[in-house]
Amino acid sequence: MDHALTLRSVTKRFGSFTAVDALSLEVPQGCIYGFLGQNGAGKTTTIRMVMSIFHPDSGQISVLGHSDAQQVKDRLGYLPEEKGLYKKMKTAEIVAYFGKLKGMDSKTANLKARALLTRYGLGDWLDKKCEAMSKGMGQKVQVLGSIIHEPELVILDEPFSGLDPVNRDTMRDIILDMKNQGRTVIFSTHGMEQAEQICDYVMMIHKSKLQFAGTLTAVKKGRDLGIQLDYDGDGRALQQLPGAKHVNDHGKSAEIFLQSGQDPQQALRWLVDHVTVKRFDYREPSLHEVFVRTVEEANAKLALAGGER
Amino acid sequence: MANKTLLVAQREFLENVRTKTFWVSIFIVPLLIAAMTGAGALLNKFKQVQRYAVVDLGKDDLRQRAEREFRQGDLSALFKSMSDLKANPELAQLAQTVGPQASGAEPTGEQMLAVYEWYAKQPPEVLARIADLQTSQKFHYVPLAELGLDKQENDVEALRKSLDERVQKGDLFAYVVLGADPVHTLDGFEYISNNLTDVSLRSSYEGALTRIVQKERIRDAQISPKVAKHIQQQVEFAKKQISKTGAREEVKRENEIDKWAPVGFVYFLFIAIMSITSLLLTNTVEEKSNRIIEVLLSSVSPGQLMHGKILGIAGTGLTIVLTWVAFSLLSAYIVPGLMGARGEMLSMIFAALKNSNYLIAFVFYFLAGDLLYAAILVALGSVCNSLKEAQNLMQPVMMTLFIPLVAMVFVTQEPNGLVAKVLSFIPLFTPFTMMNRAGGPPEVWEYVATSILLVVSIWIAFRAAGKIFRIGVLMTGNPPKLREILTWLREK
Numbered sequence: 001m002d003h004a005l006t007l008r009s010v011t012k013r014f015g016s017f018t019a020v021d022a023l024s025l026e027v028p029q030g031c032i033y034g035f036l037g038q039n040g041a042g043k044t045t046t047i048r049m050v051m052s053i054f055h056p057d058s059g060q061i062s063v064l065g066h067s068d069a070q071q072v073k074d075r076l077g078y079l080p081e082e083k084g085l086y087k088k089m090k091t092a093e094i095v096a097y098f099g100k101l102k103g104m105d106s107k108t109a110n111l112k113a114r115a116l117l118t119r120y121g122l123g124d125w126l127d128k129k130c131e132a133m134s135k136g137m138g139q140k141v142q143v144l145g146s147i148i149h150e151p152e153l154v155i156l157d158e159p160f161s162g163l164d165p166v167n168r169d170t171m172r173d174i175i176l177d178m179k180n181q182g183r184t185v186i187f188s189t190h191g192m193e194q195a196e197q198i199c200d201y202v203m204m205i206h207k208s209k210l211q212f213a214g215t216l217t218a219v220k221k222g223r224d225l226g227i228q229l230d231y232d233g234d235g236r237a238l239q240q241l242p243g244a245k246h247v248n249d250h251g252k253s254a255e256i257f258l259q260s261g262q263d264p265q266q267a268l269r270w271l272v273d274h275v276t277v278k279r280f281d282y283r284e285p286s287l288h289e290v291f292v293r294t295v296e297e298a299n300a301k302l303a304l305a306g307g308e309r
Numbered sequence: 310m311a312n313k314t315l316l317v318a319q320r321e322f323l324e325n326v327r328t329k330t331f332w333v334s335i336f337i338v339p340l341l342i343a344a345m346t347g348a349g350a351l352l353n354k355f356k357q358v359q360r361y362a363v364v365d366l367g368k369d370d371l372r373q374r375a376e377r378e379f380r381q382g383d384l385s386a387l388f389k390s391m392s393d394l395k396a397n398p399e400l401a402q403l404a405q406t407v408g409p410q411a412s413g414a415e416p417t418g419e420q421m422l423a424v425y426e427w428y429a430k431q432p433p434e435v436l437a438r439i440a441d442l443q444t445s446q447k448f449h450y451v452p453l454a455e456l457g458l459d460k461q462e463n464d465v466e467a468l469r470k471s472l473d474e475r476v477q478k479g480d481l482f483a484y485v486v487l488g489a490d491p492v493h494t495l496d497g498f499e500y501i502s503n504n505l506t507d508v509s510l511r512s513s514y515e516g517a518l519t520r521i522v523q524k525e526r527i528r529d530a531q532i533s534p535k536v537a538k539h540i541q542q543q544v545e546f547a548k549k550q551i552s553k554t555g556a557r558e559e560v561k562r563e564n565e566i567d568k569w570a571p572v573g574f575v576y577f578l579f580i581a582i583m584s585i586t587s588l589l590l591t592n593t594v595e596e597k598s599n600r601i602i603e604v605l606l607s608s609v610s611p612g613q614l615m616h617g618k619i620l621g622i623a624g625t626g627l628t629i630v631l632t633w634v635a636f637s638l639l640s641a642y643i644v645p646g647l648m649g650a651r652g653e654m655l656s657m658i659f660a661a662l663k664n665s666n667y668l669i670a671f672v673f674y675f676l677a678g679d680l681l682y683a684a685i686l687v688a689l690g691s692v693c694n695s696l697k698e699a700q701n702l703m704q705p706v707m708m709t710l711f712i713p714l715v716a717m718v719f720v721t722q723e724p725n726g727l728v729a730k731v732l733s734f735i736p737l738f739t740p741f742t743m744m745n746r747a748g749g750p751p752e753v754w755e756y757v758a759t760s761i762l763l764v765v766s767i768w769i770a771f772r773a774a775g776k777i778f779r780i781g782v783l784m785t786g787n788p789p790k791l792r793e794i795l796t797w798l799r800e801k
Contacts (some may be wrong), residue, residue, distance in 0.1 A: 073608060078607035080603040101313060
């Protein structure tokens with residue numbers, strides 16, 4: 001078994017609506033793989049098929065070498081998009097419970113639960129009821145509950161949603177720790193910054209079809225280099241930059257793409273004259289840019305092909 | 310590695326045991342019994358004393374005699390209450406003369422006569438002061454002098470007008486007019502009150518007057534009291550039944566209570582099954598609405614989840630039921646001793662509870678009914694997204710349950726009748742109806758047949774529920790129509 005997860009031309013329809021269309025994917029062992037896509041693109045459906053909650057209409061799925069995830073249930077960790085907890089249970093108790101359901105024996109589960117919660121900052125909450133937790137803390141408990149049994153493959157559906165920066169960092173640490181232990185982590189997210197920070201591979205689904213998949217480098221290949229600019233001043237001035245193909249202005253920072261043949265040094269000189277330049281970087285486009293660009297291109301293709309489904 | 314179904318069951322069970330509802334349910338039984346036995350007496354204590362006056366149109370002081378007769382019921386109460394005897398020296402003395410059985414046992418005819426004679430010599434005012442006499446506490450005779458109306462005694466119309474006023478104002482509960490010549494005519498006896506619903510005063514007084522008037526008429530007709538008693542004797546059947554061995558034996562009060570006891574069991578069966586299964590329903594819906602179901606399904610199969618829940622919750626119910634049984638057995642052995650004479654009725658009730666046939670049947674039918682309804686309700690719960698939807702789907706279930714409830718008394722009266730038999734063979738009703746018929750008792754083949762039917766239905770219900778649960782539990786949106794559910798059942 002080389003890959004942790006393989007999908008071959010997987011399709012899923014709900015009535016007349018195609019949620020996932022001929023998706024093929026390979027997730028190597030021990031990597032961190034990001035699933036990207038707009039809301040409703042098909043990420044959660046794909047994940048549910050991997051977990052054998054839904055069954056594909058066609059195609060094959062291989063999870064840890066098995067065609068049915070149910071057979072390797074205890075070696076998988078899963079955190080669904082809509083997350084829930086038993087309100088009246090205590091945190092250590094519920095994390096241990098999830099471990100026991102995966103086959104851990106009682107004693108180990110109890111010890112591990114307490115250790116995990118303490119390690120990630122919830123040591124004071126071991127014996128408090130889940131309903132006493134804030135959203136961020138609850139989400140941490142949920143993630144820990146899905147990994148307590150040391151699964152080989154972990155699938156997290158939007159683990160970062162609704163978290164504040166500190167909690168996001170903790171979540172990131174949890175994921176990185178898992179990778180360092182040799183586990184494979186798949187997570188879906190809308191946070192491009194997170195994905196860029198930790199993913200080894202990314203894939204993107206748009207309206208049920210795969211748009212790209214591969215390492216960050218591979219995915220960014222062939223795309224225009226862009227100027228990453230942090231500045232102070234009037235953003236509208238940026239639009240006047242001679243030779244600019246398009247500008248993503250985020251207010252205090254911007255991503256500027258030049259027409260082919262234009263010299264970035266020229267651009268820098270012009271910018272220094274028109275705004276206060278705080279940082280100037282000439283490099284690969286950000287994942288955010290890749291994402292937005294891909295959506296644009298895909299929609300254009302669909303429009304050409306004769307309109308929406 | 311523990312069985313996953315058992316893990317789920319264990320979690321359910323522990324979570325339920327920690328709730329307040331669980332402990333309340335366990336203690337509801339003793340509370341209910343205490344309340345039921347005590348409530349009536351307690352409520353009566355809060356009633357206002359009913360003040361009444363008497364206008365006696367006759368010349369023979371019928372009033373005095375009627376008063377005594379009216380208060381006669383207190384005598385038995387006197388006899389049964391040792392503390393009263395101790396408190397009142399005259400009574401204590403009397404008790405000694407009457408005999409050592411004065412405490413607890415039914416007084417003999419002669420004892421009653423002796424006490425009555427003593428009683429007859431006391432003015433009513435003295436008797437009224439003796440504490441704890443039932444009628445004294447409820448009915449208070451007010452002499453006309455106390456009302457300031459003795460001056461009017463000779464002007465009946467004026468007197469009555471004044472009394473009418475007192476009744477209207479509420480100062481008097483009622484007043485009574487005794488006819489002038491009761492021996493020859495019963496005209497002129499009136500009871501005036503504005504309270505038309507509490508008739509205890511009126512009927513007790515009427516009864517007392519009837520007895521007095523009868524005695525007067527007997528005397529007037531010069532019939533000897535002995536002959537009169539002979540004439541007035543009531544026919545009372547000696548109740549008998551045929552035992553299993555074919556012998557004719559006496560029917561005791563305990564036997565009668567024993568036959569009615571199943572009603573209590575059926576009632577508690579209802580309470581137990583209904584509360585446990587509705588717990589299951591809300592629990593399932595909650596797990597769906599707080600979205601923990603999806604995580605659970607990545608570790609356990611829907612079948613394991615469903616069976617685990619039913620097991621855990623049935624276990625909770627069984628614990629409650631067994632504590633009830635233990636409690637009733639305990640009190641059956643302890644309480645009658647504690648309560649002495651007063652506890653006679655109670656000890657007869659507890660004796661019925663001790664009946665092991667009833668207890669075994671209770672536990673068995675609880676389990677069976679619980680499993681059957683649990684399967685139905687967990688299937689219902691799995692297709693609902695909110696408690697409100699669940700409650701709507703519960704309506705038809707509740708309506709169906711009305712039937713055995715309504716038939717409860719009827720089935721107890723005719724345990725082996727047609728209605729009872731028909732209801733017994735409908736699996737949804739079997740636990741309740743067969744429990745209800747336990748006094749009959751039904752024949753062995755009926756027990757066997759209905760039990761087999763019940764077990765088969767439970768098996769079918771579980772299979773169907775499993776299929777519905779599997780699919781329904783991940784669905785969101787409106788609950789599916791019945792037709793859609795039926796297609797799920799056809800799938801593998």
